[in-house]
Amino acid sequence: MPALKIAASFNELEMPLPDGTDKKPSRIQQRNRSRILEAALEVFSQHGYRGATLDQIAETAGLSKPNILYYFDGKAEIHVTLLNQLMETWLDPLVTLDPEGDPLQEILGYVQRKLDMARDLPRESRLFAGEILQGAPRMAPHLEAGLQPLFEEKCAVIQNWMNLGHLAQVDPRHLIFSIWATTQHYADFAAQVQVLLRDEPDSHEGAADYLTTLFTRLLSP
Amino acid sequence: MPALKIAASFNELEMPLPDGTDKKPSRIQQRNRSRILEAALEVFSQHGYRGATLDQIAETAGLSKPNILYYFDGKAEIHVTLLNQLMETWLDPLVTLDPEGDPLQEILGYVQRKLDMARDLPRESRLFAGEILQGAPRMAPHLEAGLQPLFEEKCAVIQNWMNLGHLAQVDPRHLIFSIWATTQHYADFAAQVQVLLRDEPDSHEGAADYLTTLFTRLLSP
DNA sequence: GGCAATTTTTACCATTTGGTAAAGACACGA
DNA sequence: TCGTGTCTTTACCAAATGGTAAAAATTGCC
Structure with a gap:
């Protein structure tokens, strides 16, 4: 029973804590991730994937662009x-x-x-x-x-x-x-x-x- | 009976030949404009307006980007x-x-x-x-x-x-x-x-x- | 309160992209 | 064949954009 591919590529060498799975997301993390997704829904649905910019999403979410990239690995990951x-x-x-x-x-x-x-x-x-x-x-x-x-x-x-x-x-x-x-x-x-x-x-x-x-x-x- | 707005902003000071209307398009002009529109249809329909790039359109049309901008005033004009x-x-x-x-x-x-x-x-x-x-x-x-x-x-x-x-x-x-x-x-x-x-x-x-x-x-x- | 971990900001960067200037190639009628 | 107007290319540019590094601020636990 092999682990999922996602889990397999997880222990590589980028996570600070190699504890196997994600820790429970903190309250603030939950709040900001859902803020970002709400903003992304607004912006992506209006302009399409290519037409949407991280700056727009950031502004709509009330966060800075680098802060958004702290929660998601990139534009594509937000979309998916x-x-x-x-x-x-x-x-x-x-x-x-x-x-x-x-x-x-x-x-x-x-x-x-x-x-x-x-x-x-x-x-x-x-x-x-x-x-x-x-x-x-x-x-x-x-x-x-x-x-x-x-x-x-x-x-x-x-x-x-x-x-x-x-x-x-x-x-x-x-x-x-x-x-x-x-x-x-x-x-x-x-x-x-x-x-x-x-x-x-x-x-x-x-x-x-x-x-x-x-x-x-x-x-x- | 006022002239159309489009016509009004026509005699401004940018057209080399102020002869009132466009001259008849040359054979080569017709060919290249329709090539560009065909390429633009391909690219715009596949990637959307924002997702399409002039370079893609140019490549698909078999023309250079500046050459495309010789026939159309810009991306928006091609689209419209x-x-x-x-x-x-x-x-x-x-x-x-x-x-x-x-x-x-x-x-x-x-x-x-x-x-x-x-x-x-x-x-x-x-x-x-x-x-x-x-x-x-x-x-x-x-x-x-x-x-x-x-x-x-x-x-x-x-x-x-x-x-x-x-x-x-x-x-x-x-x-x-x-x-x-x-x-x-x-x-x-x-x-x-x-x-x-x-x-x-x-x-x-x-x-x-x-x-x-x-x-x-x-x-x- | 102190301190480690988390979160946010500041200051950048490289690439992409729409667009331009100007020189060069070409077509075509006189 | 010459010259004028049409078309094409080369060499750029400024702005926008996705993304990063690292310092600074904040949070939460002992």
Whole structure:
């Protein structure tokens, strides 16, 4: 049972205390690391990886640039830490999809949760979108390790519902793609949506109604 | 009837030949400008505006960097020229939507054209997506001037079809959003789609089938 | 309080990058 | 073929940017 690669390259010769694992992070360390990640989310989601600068992140976080580099090994590490940390939140609505629940209600619930996330966590949505848009250079491993198994599992669940006649037959993979696309659109393309829906008091509700109708009509057996 | 602002700041004191308008572009000028734009499309779509460098564009175009700056005033001008030039192509499928045609067939034809574009012009799709994702800083005017009127016009057409009972009643604006989202998804999130649809011979046809079903079930009266 | 460990600041650095000046090469009509 | 205007290259530059070294300040434990 070999140690993880990360652990293997750990005892090299750079850590002052070779005690095998990281010590518990101090209170101040926790606070500053999360400050930095919050600032990085703001800046990366707005300008993309290349477009974001450490100075911007530092200023947003209220820390100095060298101080930020005391907590993270570099710009890339901040970015990848953010991405990994967000992965769980991002996948949660799909994890929640319950094979025991009512099929149509489960799908509609999933759509609703994703749409709520687009409204409540637009920065996270744009961060992921930007990363994928550029070919997921820093996230490809996590796509395969984290997303793919979940995707296949839930596709099987949906396929099973269809085989049992509880949902109309469509390709579950494209169904999920279309749920992602339609919901995230409101976060990722907000600049466009805003221009075209200028005088709209509550576009979120309009979107929710529309998407409910869309997927209900598609999937009703 | 005042001259355009652009024209106003034109006779300042920088152009060698104050002949009112640009002269006709020479053969070589046409060739090199389009080379540069082709290279810029490649590089900008892959790395985003900030992530792209003039050196990359120059190398891809097979020209030197100063030579590129002989044809364009700067990085920003290349980018905005690309965007403006692509606007027409991008909007064309929607322009083609015919108020006199069969409603459902017109919508499905539009979906198909957009999906074909996602397959045939993925770089263009990603270029726009990247620009919108970052708040459309260099394109906001064109969104309002070019896209918005067309959007409202076609929404009215669709709404009319629905009022006549030729299509089921849904919000035409969200309908169009969902068409954009679902079709462009295959270009903009190709990195993700590829991971999840790994062993798929012809995912384009699968997508076409799915989307046809989706919008047919939604809109059939 | 004293002291070691942690955290923060100051002062830098090397590279990258958008951009420029000016000389040189080239095209093409008279 | 000559000369003028067009195009291209060479040699730069200033600012921005990711990152580092080491001193200074601070924290927390005995």
